[in-house]
Amino acid sequence: xxxHTLKALTASAAAIPAISSAVAPDESxxxxxxxxxxxxxxxxxxxxxxxxxxxxxxxxxxxLLQPINSQFVVxxxxxxxxxxxxxxxxxxxxxxxxxxxxxxMSGASITxxxxxxxxxxxxYFKSGDLGTSIGTSQENDYSSxxxxxxxxxxxxxxxxxxxxxxxxxxxxLTPTAISGDPEHTxxxxxxxxxxxxxxxxxxxxxxxxVVNANLIVQMNGGITFKNGYLSDxxxxxxxxxxxxxxxxxxxxMTTVSAGMRKYMPAQNAAIHGDYRFYWDTWGTASNTIExxxxxxxxxxxxxxxGFMGKLETLGSGLSVAPFIxxxxxxxxxxxxxxxxxxxxxxxxxNTNKTAYSSDARLSQFGSINVGVRTKVNVGxxxxxGTVDALRASGPLGFNTTEEVPxxxxxxxxxxxxDYKF
Amino acid sequence: MFKKLVSALLVLLFCSGCTAIKPWxxxxxxxxxxxxxxxxxxxxxxxxxxxSKEGSSGGTSAAGGxxxxx
Numbered sequence: 001x002x003x004h005t006l007k008a009l010t011a012s013a014a015a016i017p018a019i020s021s022a023v024a025p026d027e028s029x030x031x032x033x034x035x036x037x038x039x040x041x042x043x044x045x046x047x048x049x050x051x052x053x054x055x056x057x058x059x060x061x062x063x064l065l066q067p068i069n070s071q072f073v074v075x076x077x078x079x080x081x082x083x084x085x086x087x088x089x090x091x092x093x094x095x096x097x098x099x100x101x102x103x104x105m106s107g108a109s110i111t112x113x114x115x116x117x118x119x120x121x122x123x124y125f126k127s128g129d130l131g132t133s134i135g136t137s138q139e140n141d142y143s144s145x146x147x148x149x150x151x152x153x154x155x156x157x158x159x160x161x162x163x164x165x166x167x168x169x170x171x172x173l174t175p176t177a178i179s180g181d182p183e184h185t186x187x188x189x190x191x192x193x194x195x196x197x198x199x200x201x202x203x204x205x206x207x208x209x210v211v212n213a214n215l216i217v218q219m220n221g222g223i224t225f226k227n228g229y230l231s232d233x234x235x236x237x238x239x240x241x242x243x244x245x246x247x248x249x250x251x252x253m254t255t256v257s258a259g260m261r262k263y264m265p266a267q268n269a270a271i272h273g274d275y276r277f278y279w280d281t282w283g284t285a286s287n288t289i290e291x292x293x294x295x296x297x298x299x300x301x302x303x304x305x306g307f308m309g310k311l312e313t314l315g316s317g318l319s320v321a322p323f324i325x326x327x328x329x330x331x332x333x334x335x336x337x338x339x340x341x342x343x344x345x346x347x348x349x350n351t352n353k354t355a356y357s358s359d360a361r362l363s364q365f366g367s368i369n370v371g372v373r374t375k376v377n378v379g380x381x382x383x384x385g386t387v388d389a390l391r392a393s394g395p396l397g398f399n400t401t402e403e404v405p406x407x408x409x410x411x412x413x414x415x416x417x418d419y420k421f
Numbered sequence: 422m423f424k425k426l427v428s429a430l431l432v433l434l435f436c437s438g439c440t441a442i443k444p445w446x447x448x449x450x451x452x453x454x455x456x457x458x459x460x461x462x463x464x465x466x467x468x469x470x471x472x473s474k475e476g477s478s479g480g481t482s483a484a485g486g487x488x489x490x491x
Contacts, residue, residue: 033462037470061462077465159442202479213446218457222479255479259457263449270454278477286477294454319453329476361476369471373463386463392474407474416462 024124025073028066033384033416035059039085039408042105046405048340050105054408055085061416071124075133078117084109088406090237091358092340099394099401101337104237114139118146128153144171150204161208169200175233189236189244198228214263219256226251235359242341242348245357247334253280269295272323283333284362292323314379321373328366328397335362360406366396367407380421386414 039054060080067073086106094100115138122131130151137144150165175190177183184191206220227250235245257276264270272292279285298317301308334355338347371388392407394400442450449455458464472478 031462033466035466059466061466063462077461079465079469157441158444204479210442210447210450213442214449216450216455224479253477253479255477261455261457263452263455265449268454270452278479280477282476284476286475288477294459296452296454319459321459327471327475332476361474363476367474373460375460384460384463388467390474410470412466412470414463414466 027420031063031418033061035414037412039410051086051108057083075120081114084111093337159210163206167202187238190233193233196229218259222255224253286329290325294321316378319375325369331364332362364397365404367392382418388412
């Protein structure tokens with residue numbers, strides 16, 4: 001099954017300090033993370049047939065940042081995933097039970113892999129920088145190639161920072177065949193998607209402003225244009241002539257977001273607040289708000305003596321950052337739950353429908369995501385860990401009682417190391 | 422003239438109410454706790470997970486892209 005993301009501009013922009021990013025890093029950094037991700041099983045009473053085991057994924061991440069000189073930096077980031085599990089093929093209404101939904105699930109998949117790799121280069125000027133990155137993501141049924149350019153400039157005595165970037169990607173779908181049906185003869189959704197392509201172009205612009213010695217704010221705007229085969233080949237009932245997932249072949253996605261970082265000197269901590277409003281031409285709109293408290297405990301001694309004094313000299317300490325994120329979205333205009341096709345197939349025999357999907361990701365739902373990030377650093381070494389849990393449901397999406405069993409809750413645990421040299 | 426007008430508008434937009442912060446007063450802003458993204462790899466994996474679950478994406482400093490996730 002496909003599990004893919006396109007990462008374009010993040011490598012250069014992600015680790016920047018709030019004050020200004022137009023300063024070239026002067027140290028090399030090597031990082032590794034191991035993530036264990038597990039989705040909650042689908043509720044048995046909401047499954048007609050198929051496996052209730054949702055995805056379990058092991059993710060290895062690598063990162064290397066290497067300054068070439070005082071103005072030029074290169075970076076490399078990669079991911080390797082190993083995953084198995086089942087996903088919904090079609091979701092329907094439940095006869096006589098309003099607000100309920102029930103799924104035809106796929107069988108549990110064999111273990112599959114995905115890897116991606118992104119290389120970047122960035123040149124730093126006196127009051128700005130300009131960088132580029134290229135990358136690819138590969139798996140057995142999906143491949144993607146991308147390129148991005150981004151830059152920024154500091155103005156007004158470096159109190160204001162303006163960023164901008166553009167990225168492009170080209171993806172190709174090669175859906176996995178059902179056993180014994182390599183030509184997708186009995187799976188029209190897969191047949192329609194085989195060899196299809198889609199392209200994406202994204203533009204982002206942002207302004208960051210220092211307000212005072214302890215407060216900085218940011219506003220961003222972004223727009224993404226997608227074009228090509230945007231339907232999901234696996235949202236079908238194999239072996240049937242039923243209607244399968246059919247989505248418009250264009251999509252324009254727009255975002256406006258704002259963020260703030262407030263330093264609390266008495267606590268040696270910072271409050272993070274971020275909000276995003278999103279809307280697209282498929283009819284989905286969403287709100288996302290995230291709050292975090294980044295607490296730092298530095299090793300401090302009275303006289304700098306002994307073992308603790310050595311740790312203090314090395315700049316050692318502990319960081320703890322709990323966070324909470326709330327997300328809610330409205331449904332796409334063509335999201336629809338029909339009757340169970342085994343009971344009433346009329347809806348699925350309507351071949352004139354130009355757009356239809358029962359994919360829960362296009363439904364109205366909401367989620368709450370909480371977690372804690374920790375980091376212990378001693379000198380040039382740091383050990384980091386994260387726990388992260390998400391619960392999703394229809395009613396969390398605000399003003400609805402419809403259940404959405406297709407959006408699973410998950411738990412993730414991450415451990416890793418950073419080394420500066 | 423045009424450049425002066427644009428500069429004046431930018432100052433009004435972003436600097437009204439701001440204090441003049443000298444370089445030596447910016448130490449707190451440069452602390453690790455104040456970073457927009459404190460851990461690039463954590464940002465990558467989280468973006469990937471949420472991207473595969475939700476009907477919307479983008480809006481951060483990163484540009485998103487297509488996905489065939491199930």
